[in-house]
Amino acid sequence: MTTTANKRHRDAKDPHWIEWATGMISALVVASTIGWVAYEAWTYADMQPELSIAITERRQTEGGYRVAFDIANKATATAAAVTVRGEILDGGNIVEDADVTFDYVPAESKSSGPILFSQDPGAREVRVRAVGFIEP
Known part of the structure; x- marks a missing residue:
């Protein structure tokens, strides 16, 4: 003082x-x-992106049908240009497929998005999976 x-x-x-x-x-x-x-x-462990997808909603929209999902990245690395493919299956046969691309899915976080289909998935099996990404 x-x-x-x-x-x-x-x-x-x-x-x-x-x-x-x-x-x-x-x-x-x-x-x-x-x-x-x-x-x-x-x-710190340098990991490759580890993506998992969970369907959160199915509903009809004005232009077709919307299947919303969350995509989570549990790893410590970010994934860029993540392509997610959705498929409607009927008895093992693909009835319709659609793709959506996320600019990025940050490390240890999650993002959300929908896939839009023209056909009603109804009670048929819907498969949504990540099919590719790049390392930024």
Whole structure:
């Protein structure tokens, strides 16, 4: 703490307890941040994108039928230009297929989107899967 006497500034001999507390908390935050970054760097595993898809909704729209889905990337690497193919199957035969492309699916996150079909999937099997991506 600084005091002023006769137009001169002087530091007090003992700093105020708030200065000590602030310094200790700041040092703890800096040390914790350095430790966390070091841990992440040490345990980081470079993985290929790992994509999984879950259908969330089927419904009729004005121009056809919509099958909505979530695509999740569980890996630590981002996938770009992810192509997802949807197929309506009847007895093992493909009745209709459609593709949609995501610009990217970030690492350890998920995205959502629909595939639009002209035919009613009804009670038929609908298969939605990722068929390709590039590494950005």
